[in-house]
Amino acid sequence: MIRETFVLFVRETKRWAGRRPVLVVSLVTPLFWVLLFGKSFNIINMVNLENLELPQEYYAIAVKIVEVIRLRIFEIFGSQDYFTYMASGMLVVITLFQGTFSGASAIFDKRLGYMTRLMAAPIRRESIYLAKVAASVFRALLLSLILLMVAYIAGFKFKEGFTVLDLAAAVTVVVLISLTFTSIFMVLGFVADSPEALFSVANLVTLPLMFTSSALFPVDQMPEWLRLIASVNPLTYASDLVRFFLIGKTVSDPWLTLAPLAAGSLITLIVGMKISVRALEA
Amino acid sequence: MAGASIEAIKLVKKFGQLTAVKGVSFKVMRGELYALLGPNGAGKTTTIKMLTTLLKPTSGEAYIEGYSVLRDTIKVRKIIGLIPQDLTADDEMSGWENVLIQAKLYGYKGREAEERARRSLEIVDLWEAAHRRVSTYSGGMRRRLEIAMSLVHDPQVLFLDEPTLGLDVQSRRAIWDLIREFKKNSVTIMLTTHYMEEAEALSDRVAIIDAGEIKAEGAPEDLKSKLGGDKVYIEALTLEDAKAVFSELSQRGFNVKLEDSTVIVKVPNAATSLPEMAGVLSERRVKSVNIVRPNLEEVFLELTGRRLREEAFDSFRFRVLSRKVR
Numbered sequence: 001m002i003r004e005t006f007v008l009f010v011r012e013t014k015r016w017a018g019r020r021p022v023l024v025v026s027l028v029t030p031l032f033w034v035l036l037f038g039k040s041f042n043i044i045n046m047v048n049l050e051n052l053e054l055p056q057e058y059y060a061i062a063v064k065i066v067e068v069i070r071l072r073i074f075e076i077f078g079s080q081d082y083f084t085y086m087a088s089g090m091l092v093v094i095t096l097f098q099g100t101f102s103g104a105s106a107i108f109d110k111r112l113g114y115m116t117r118l119m120a121a122p123i124r125r126e127s128i129y130l131a132k133v134a135a136s137v138f139r140a141l142l143l144s145l146i147l148l149m150v151a152y153i154a155g156f157k158f159k160e161g162f163t164v165l166d167l168a169a170a171v172t173v174v175v176l177i178s179l180t181f182t183s184i185f186m187v188l189g190f191v192a193d194s195p196e197a198l199f200s201v202a203n204l205v206t207l208p209l210m211f212t213s214s215a216l217f218p219v220d221q222m223p224e225w226l227r228l229i230a231s232v233n234p235l236t237y238a239s240d241l242v243r244f245f246l247i248g249k250t251v252s253d254p255w256l257t258l259a260p261l262a263a264g265s266l267i268t269l270i271v272g273m274k275i276s277v278r279a280l281e282a
Numbered sequence: 283m284a285g286a287s288i289e290a291i292k293l294v295k296k297f298g299q300l301t302a303v304k305g306v307s308f309k310v311m312r313g314e315l316y317a318l319l320g321p322n323g324a325g326k327t328t329t330i331k332m333l334t335t336l337l338k339p340t341s342g343e344a345y346i347e348g349y350s351v352l353r354d355t356i357k358v359r360k361i362i363g364l365i366p367q368d369l370t371a372d373d374e375m376s377g378w379e380n381v382l383i384q385a386k387l388y389g390y391k392g393r394e395a396e397e398r399a400r401r402s403l404e405i406v407d408l409w410e411a412a413h414r415r416v417s418t419y420s421g422g423m424r425r426r427l428e429i430a431m432s433l434v435h436d437p438q439v440l441f442l443d444e445p446t447l448g449l450d451v452q453s454r455r456a457i458w459d460l461i462r463e464f465k466k467n468s469v470t471i472m473l474t475t476h477y478m479e480e481a482e483a484l485s486d487r488v489a490i491i492d493a494g495e496i497k498a499e500g501a502p503e504d505l506k507s508k509l510g511g512d513k514v515y516i517e518a519l520t521l522e523d524a525k526a527v528f529s530e531l532s533q534r535g536f537n538v539k540l541e542d543s544t545v546i547v548k549v550p551n552a553a554t555s556l557p558e559m560a561g562v563l564s565e566r567r568v569k570s571v572n573i574v575r576p577n578l579e580e581v582f583l584e585l586t587g588r589r590l591r592e593e594a595f596d597s598f599r600f601r602v603l604s605r606k607v608r
Contacts, residue, residue: 007386011372018374018415113368117431119336120364121387122356281338 001130004123008131009138012105016139026139030094030147035154038086043073076218078249079157087151088246089215091170092177092238094147095140096209099181100202102136103189106276107198119280129190129276133182133269140178141171159248170245173258177238179265183272190276215239237261286345287312287439287470288333293342295328302328304494305342310487313468315461317485319475319578321588325494326474327367330441333472334364346439360388363437367444369424370431371416377403377427378412385434395434402430406460422453429460440464442473446480458483478578490582497585506576509584510537512552513574514559516545519567530562 047069049062077085109115118128188198213235219227230236237257243249251257288310295303303325310316318326331337333344335355349357371380381402385395403409406426446454461484475481481488482502489499518524524543532538537548549555552573
């Protein structure tokens, strides 16, 4: 089964590589978010004293206040600059963007008859699903790394003492979260008959999932009810961990954050596989 | 039974309320070419899907080279080749890459996979275009590539679902020649088609299928001879003329039928019967006389009262095909 999965993984990846514009298009939206939104939302500049006309006697106090605010900002965002906070979250969100469209290839393979061909071949049905998931996760990871590279050029600040091991840990987190989203949306692709159904679900969930997590804004700043939603949103777990490894924003317990994320991705992968194989045989 | 390559026993497939296949049984001998001829929606593709283990029959059983399609699915899949109705090859890759992937999926590695991919492409005469992107292929080339993709494992039984759908005459002839080549190598072939010329030109035996049932089965020649010869369609100017022709011809012992203002005469041989009819025809106002030699279209009409329809229009597939085939 591993061999078949690998052969089909190569097919998926070659097809993707054969459509280079797709790569660019899938990078545009996340890049807009990071560069336009992330860069313009410049919190630290809001407490800039340089151009402020203040009575002399306030000045010393103002400097202290700014210092306090800066400390607070650092506490909230784990970084002096929102761009770094936000970009690290987008490394995770991009796997959601990529994941929501992963099921499309299953729908097109069904409609164009390639699935028929695979079903008539002496291969395990599971390998069809696994190859598609693996290829989609691979694409998401690649996009995520490209995004990180662009962010670095644009001024992303890694934590002090950042090593390759931290990067490897962050990659693992990105793979896990990508597995979760890809599995969920891949099932939709195997079950649904039309791409419209898939895309409407994708459109429906992307923004809410993004805003109810710590990807764009810290959970601590949210009202109670929103915090509750964020605490079950896998994006929160993944964003917190990626931030922990890349920029050093503290997480109460890294292992307790990682465990549910890993469990979630494993469960969605396996349940997704069962449902998809059953959908193929129906 | 010895020598039976495909054996279907009372195959039934229901989709909810709809019974797509209503208990079809047939046997195809080793090396034989068997065609399922019928209009779209007759149950041809569903039958093929059951025989190739893609669909579980609601009831009934089928054997491919003695292996059950219900229990020995993997064994069946190893010895069959399915050429689906659709164009499945990936546009973004070359023909070579497409075929090589198939060879690897069937478990061949390294040099052997490459050797088999090359041979498959040579058989369908695509070796020279093998390294071009599939998006540059013509419709006929794409069809041949589909066949090459299904040959990598030397299947003993080949299933072709509408192999020449939407092709021009020249490309169709090329596919027919290919199919005849396989037959020479004693591959058992089952094809579905709604083109009666195709069934007539290729098959040893034809099953005429309509609304999920086999209406007749036999060699094309036998089926046609059961029709009892030629038909002469005499179209009269008015209904009165038609009625007059009808009664006069039936008095002379002809086998006649009246449909609107057209008289249909069944004769063993139109060439010798026409002079005899000429006398009657010259006295009436007749618009046209048409002789139809027996063909499978006529057999189908005789059995079902309908003509083989054209493909139902599927806008999605149309767009995809028109994008791919240029």
